[in-house]
Structure formats: C-alpha cells, structure tokens
Amino acid sequence: MWTQKAARGCATHSASPNKEPGCAGCQSDGAGIGVKACTGCKKVKYCSRVCQKQAWTRGHKNECTLLKDPSLPPLPSSVRAALQLASLMSSTSASEEDKAGILRLEAHDRSTIEQYSDIEQYEVTVASARDLFGRVSPDDPEAFKIRDYVGKILRNSLTLTTPTLDPMGIALDPIACSANHSCNPNASVLFDCPRILMRSLVPIKKDEEVFISYIDNTDPYYRRQAQLKTRYCFKCECSKCRLGPNQREDKWAQSPETLNTKLLNLAALAAARFPTDPADYIGDSKAEKDLSAVQGNIYRNYEGLRNLKDNAQAIKELENVMRICKDSGVWPITRQPYANVRVDLSARMLDEGRLGLALFQMAKTYFLIDPILYPQDFHPVRVLHTWGLAKTLVAAYSSGNDPSQEVDPGVEELFQREFDFVVPIWRILKKLSVDVVKSHGSGSNLTFMVHSLTQQVREGVGMENLREIERDPLHMWREFERWAHYLQY
Numbered sequence: 001m002w003t004q005k006a007a008r009g010c011a012t013h014s015a016s017p018n019k020e021p022g023c024a025g026c027q028s029d030g031a032g033i034g035v036k037a038c039t040g041c042k043k044v045k046y047c048s049r050v051c052q053k054q055a056w057t058r059g060h061k062n063e064c065t066l067l068k069d070p071s072l073p074p075l076p077s078s079v080r081a082a083l084q085l086a087s088l089m090s091s092t093s094a095s096e097e098d099k100a101g102i103l104r105l106e107a108h109d110r111s112t113i114e115q116y117s118d119i120e121q122y123e124v125t126v127a128s129a130r131d132l133f134g135r136v137s138p139d140d141p142e143a144f145k146i147r148d149y150v151g152k153i154l155r156n157s158l159t160l161t162t163p164t165l166d167p168m169g170i171a172l173d174p175i176a177c178s179a180n181h182s183c184n185p186n187a188s189v190l191f192d193c194p195r196i197l198m199r200s201l202v203p204i205k206k207d208e209e210v211f212i213s214y215i216d217n218t219d220p221y222y223r224r225q226a227q228l229k230t231r232y233c234f235k236c237e238c239s240k241c242r243l244g245p246n247q248r249e250d251k252w253a254q255s256p257e258t259l260n261t262k263l264l265n266l267a268a269l270a271a272a273r274f275p276t277d278p279a280d281y282i283g284d285s286k287a288e289k290d291l292s293a294v295q296g297n298i299y300r301n302y303e304g305l306r307n308l309k310d311n312a313q314a315i316k317e318l319e320n321v322m323r324i325c326k327d328s329g330v331w332p333i334t335r336q337p338y339a340n341v342r343v344d345l346s347a348r349m350l351d352e353g354r355l356g357l358a359l360f361q362m363a364k365t366y367f368l369i370d371p372i373l374y375p376q377d378f379h380p381v382r383v384l385h386t387w388g389l390a391k392t393l394v395a396a397y398s399s400g401n402d403p404s405q406e407v408d409p410g411v412e413e414l415f416q417r418e419f420d421f422v423v424p425i426w427r428i429l430k431k432l433s434v435d436v437v438k439s440h441g442s443g444s445n446l447t448f449m450v451h452s453l454t455q456q457v458r459e460g461v462g463m464e465n466l467r468e469i470e471r472d473p474l475h476m477w478r479e480f481e482r483w484a485h486y487l488q489y
C-alpha cells in the first residue's frame with residue numbers, strides 16, 4: 001500500500017477546469033506515462049510512475065469523499081493511512097495475494113506500546129479512522145478491523161521516499177516489512193518507482209539476518225532510540241546502540257562546556273519553549289542540558305522548514321539554522337541535523353538558480369561529510385548526493401556555454417578563473433557509473449539516468465579529449481577540492 005502525506009483531493013481538478021489535469025501526485029503532465037482517474041470522484045488522476053499501484057488511487061476515493069466535508073480538519077497521516085488500508089482491503093481490485101500479505105503482518109497493540117502518551121495517540125487514531133470510515137462506508141465490516149490495521153501500520157510501515165530520498169508518506173509492503181531494524185544495517189530499502197528495492201550494503205552470508213534501518217541512522221543515539229520507541233515500540237539493541245551514546249554520531253567538535261555564550265540565551269529560550277524531549281537528551285551537566293535545548297530547537301526548526309513552500313524564505317531560515325550550528329563552536333559538520341540541513345539548503349538553492357553557492361555546499365558534502373556518514377562509496381544516500389553534484393556541475397557548465405542563458409554570478413566567476421568543469425564532471429560520472437549499479441542495481445531508473453548522462457558527456461567531449469582531461473595537467477581536481485572550504489558555514 002502506498003500513501004501520501006499531502007491530500008490534494010478534488011481541488012487539483014477544479015483548479016484548472018479548462019486543462020486536462022495531469023498527475024495529482026507528482027504534478028507531471030502525464031504525457032507518455034499514463035494516468036488513471038480516481039474511482040471515487042472520477043476526476044483526479046494519478047500517474048502510474050510515481051503514484052503508481054492502483055491501491056493509491058483507490059485510497060484516494062475515501063479521502064476524496066471525506067475532503068468534501070468542510071467541517072473536517074486535515075487528516076493526520078496515521079488516520080489517513082488506516083483509512084486507505086481499510087479501503088484497500090475492502091476493494092475487489094486488490095489481489096488476494098496482496099491482501100493475504102497484509103493480513104499476515106503482525107500488529108502493535110496496547111500491550112506492546114509502552115508509553116501512556118503513545119497509547120493515547122494510538123486510541124485517538126483508531127477512533128478517528130473508524131468514525132471516518134463509518135461515514136464513507138456505513139455498512140462495511142472492515143470498520144471493525146481498523147484497530148488491527150492501525151497496529152499493523154504502526155508496526156510495519158516504512159517511510160516512503162521519492163527516488164531522491166525526500167519523505168513522501170509511508171509504505172506497507174509485506175516483503176520489505178519482514179526485515180528487522182539495525183542502526184548499523186547490512187541492507188537498505190529504496191523506492192525505485194514502481195518497484196521497492198532491497199540492496200545489500202555489505203556482503204551478506206547465507207542464513208545471516210538482513211537488517212535495514214527504519215530511521216535516519218546518522219542521528220545521535222538518544223534520538224534514534226526515541227524515534228524507534230515511539231514509532232515502532234521497541235528498544236533498539238543493535239550492534240551500534242549496544243555501544244551506547246559515544247559513537248561518532250554523538251561526538252562534539254569540542255566539549256559542550258565551550259558552547260558559545262551567545263547561544264546560551266538561545267538555549268534558555270528553547271528550554272522555556274519546549275518541554276524536555278528524550279530524543280534531545282545529551283547529558284545531565286548544565287552545559288549538556290543547555291546544548292540539548294539548542295539541539296532540540298535546531299531539530300524542530302529544521303523539521304518545520306522541510307515542507308515550507310516558499311524557497312527564498314526556506315533558504316534564509318536554513319542558513320540561519322546552519323549559522324547557529326557553526327556559531328555554537330561545538331557542532332561538527334558531520335553531526336545531524338547540520339549535515340542534512342546543508343543538503344536541503346543546496347537543493348533549495350538549485351531551485352532558485354543559485355548554482356554557484358549550491359555547488360560549494362555540495363562540494364563540502366561530497367568531500368568532507370558523506371565519506372564519514374556513509375563509509376561505502378556506493379551507499380545509496382552518497383550516490384544520490386553525488387548524482388546531484390554531477391548534474392549541477394553539468395548545468396553550471398552548460399549555462400556558461402549557452403549565450404541564451406543567464407549565468408549565475410558564482411558560476412560566472414568560476415569561468416572567469418578558467419575553471420575547467422569537465423574535469424570534475426567526467427571524474428565523478430565515471431566513478432558514479434560503477435557505484436550506482438552497486439547501490440541501485442543495473443535495472444534502476446537512477447542507473448539509467450547516470451549512464452545516459454555519462455554517455456552524453458563521452459560523446460560530446462570525445463574519448464581523445466577525455467583521456468587528456470583524465471590526466472588533469474592543470475590540477476583542476478585539486479582546485480575543485482578547495483571548493484569544499486570556500487563557505488564559512
């Protein structure tokens with residue numbers, strides 16, 4: 001089952017009455033992809049690429065009816081997911097095999113949820129989903145199974161991401177859901193629409209257990225523990241967690257005692273605004289408590305910014321978050337969420353056409369951060385970041401060679417300094433062509449895109465020239481490495 005956070009409902013269709021609507025999920029025009037109309041409203045359409053799996057379209061039927069009720073507030077994602085699962089299970093178009101797979105999944109219930117607040121949340125979700133389902137399908141016996149469905153979702157759902165790893169909602173797949181969690185996983189789950197891929201990160205022997213990571217395993221220990229407890233109801237005792245809160249993810253650049261005094265006011269402010277969250281715990285000394293308040297503030301700010309539509313505003317605020325990390329004097333650039341904020345900032349800058357600044361941030365991630373957070377060259381996250389960098393280098397190079405395009409001032413300056421973009425483009429793509437097969441498999445969409453671009457560059461530049469470029473007589477690669485140090489934060 002696939003579900004999505006943001007409900008678009010029938011508004012998408014009515015917003016453009018004269019235009020044949022495209023996909024309400026990914027917003028593509030649907031040309032050449034094929035779109036299917038919702039079986040509920042018969043209007044909103046979803047494409048078979050990103051918003052695939054008919055289940056998604058069927059799930060919309062409930063939302064679509066419910067969203068016509070103006071008295072209803074926006075549905076929480078847990079309620080939405082339960083409604084979609086109930087709707088899927090009662091439909092005739094879901095295969096019996098799919099249904100049997102879902103029915104076999106175990107569910108969490110009051111006995112496995114430990115904290116009172118989480119039980120309360122679970123009961124509210126069950127009651128809301130049952131009530132809403134009853135309004136849409138008054139006589140459907142699936143309503144009585146909603147408690148079990150909520151428990152199944154709580155126990156088994158994985159974060160559904162775009163191919164570039166942006167969270168989109170949740171996914172429930174009987175096979176992917178059979179893997180247990182480790183913060184030091186030997187495999188990863190990737191969404192390569194319409195398929196789910198499970199890829200190994202290290203050699204796995206026959207009969208060895210396959211572990212995936214349900215959460216961002218680059219987060220510090222207490223945050224990982226808190227997330228797994230709240231979302232999946234278990235205490236993680238994986239090989240990394242057994243070593244406690246003193247691994248690389250938890251390290252500070254300097255002792256928390258040296259936290260910049262400017263930030264102490266911020267800490268007091270943050271502590272006053274937010275009750276202590278176990279996810280933010282660092283230690284019991286005054287300095288550690290201050291720092292945990294700052295950390296909580298930073299995580300919450302960042303999470304709030306992820307869905308901000310206004311790019312310019314988001315860039316301003318993300319830069320602010322990064323400045324706080326930098327000014328703290330204790331935050332290493334590899335400690336979360338500093339590292340993730342940088343990646344989001346680069347993506348936002350790209351959307352705004354600020355190629356030069358985005359390139360410098362991406363170079364920092366490429367040279368100084370990713371090799372530490374993701375030690376394997378072919379780690380899927382690292383491969384995706386590298387792919388973003390390669391595409392941005394190509395875009396910068398093309399913009400400077402196309403008189404019809406406005407060149408970003410940062411890129412213009414690089415051209416003036418006679419930087420040869422082709423050196424890093426070729427070196428990165430050549431290696432990426434190999435790594436992407438290991439990370440995503442030879443048949444994945446990403447592999448196809450990486451190989452196509454590599455081929456274009458090979459044909460465009462010519463093998464003879466590329467051999468000279470590989471020799472790099474003017475030391476362009478060394479110059480490129482320096483970019484990682486250009487920006488202050």
Ligand SMILES: C[S@@+](CC[C@H](N)C(=O)[O-])C[C@H]1O[C@@H](n2cnc3c(N)ncnc32)[C@H](O)[C@@H]1O
Nearest residue numbers: 106155156177178179180181182232233234236
């Ligand atoms: C997707 S299921 C994994 C399959 C699970 N073994 C089962 O049979 O349902 C996720 C659930 O398995 C349990 N689980 C997964 N990894 C675990 C771990 N490392 N330690 C303890 N429980 C774990 C948790 O209850 C979690 O909600």
